Amino acid sequence: MQDHIEQLTKLFLKFPGIGARQAKRFAYFILSQQDSYVKSLSASLLSAKASAQTCVKCFRVFEGSSPQTSGVCYLCSDEKREKDKVLVVEKTSDIDVFLKTDYNGEFFVLGSLIPITQKSIIDGTNTKPLLERIKNDTNLKEIILAFPLTPNGDHTDFVLREMIGGNIKISSLGRGLSTGTELEYADPASLEASLKKRE
Numbered sequence: 001m002q003d004h005i006e007q008l009t010k011l012f013l014k015f016p017g018i019g020a021r022q023a024k025r026f027a028y029f030i031l032s033q034q035d036s037y038v039k040s041l042s043a044s045l046l047s048a049k050a051s052a053q054t055c056v057k058c059f060r061v062f063e064g065s066s067p068q069t070s071g072v073c074y075l076c077s078d079e080k081r082e083k084d085k086v087l088v089v090e091k092t093s094d095i096d097v098f099l100k101t102d103y104n105g106e107f108f109v110l111g112s113l114i115p116i117t118q119k120s121i122i123d124g125t126n127t128k129p130l131l132e133r134i135k136n137d138t139n140l141k142e143i144i145l146a147f148p149l150t151p152n153g154d155h156t157d158f159v160l161r162e163m164i165g166g167n168i169k170i171s172s173l174g175r176g177l178s179t180g181t182e183l184e185y186a187d188p189a190s191l192e193a194s195l196k197k198r199e
């Protein structure tokens with residue numbers, strides 16, 4: 001017989017920041033709920049996934065059809081955003097907090113940090129499309145690297161600076177943020193201050 005609790009636990013373990021105990025707790029929670037709750041949860045998961053797509057320009061995940069049906073999200077299609085700078089983050093959820101600041105440039109989602117154990121291997125990240133965009137987008141004047149102040153965040157900053165090279169201005173968030181903080185949990189005011197102090 002298949003062990004459904006074990007299987008559910010494994011699925012929850014893939015969630016960011018979730019350990020084995022929490023994953024098992026979630027599995028038991030699901031199994032103790034009414035059928036109606038479990039049905040609406042699974043229907044919501046499927047419909048959210050079906051309506052989500054990844055922007056072909058900035059790689060953020062967004063919902064609904066793109067304005068130009070070209071696979072480009074509404075942020076990338078927004079003519080009012082400044083086209084001369086792009087802010088590079090680890091994941092889509094990091095962008096949300098920057099949308100609450102006065103930053104009005106473009107974004108790019110790297111998809112994953114480059115682990116400190118890897119010197120320059122960039123598989124599993126969107127580094128190649130980022131380098132292509134920097135090479136081909138003549139409007140771009142500045143790349144802002146916005147990674148968490150963690151060993152992997154610092155390493156990603158270092159590797160990308162090496163790879164991007166010296167033909168364009170590269171800045172990183174000012175040191176106003178606390179060490180170890182995930183950007184998505186940072187408060188907009190601190191991020192804004194840290195953007196102003198970028199170097």
Ligand SMILES: [Zn+2]
Pocket residue numbers: 055056057058059060072073074075076077
């Ligand atoms: Zn986009």
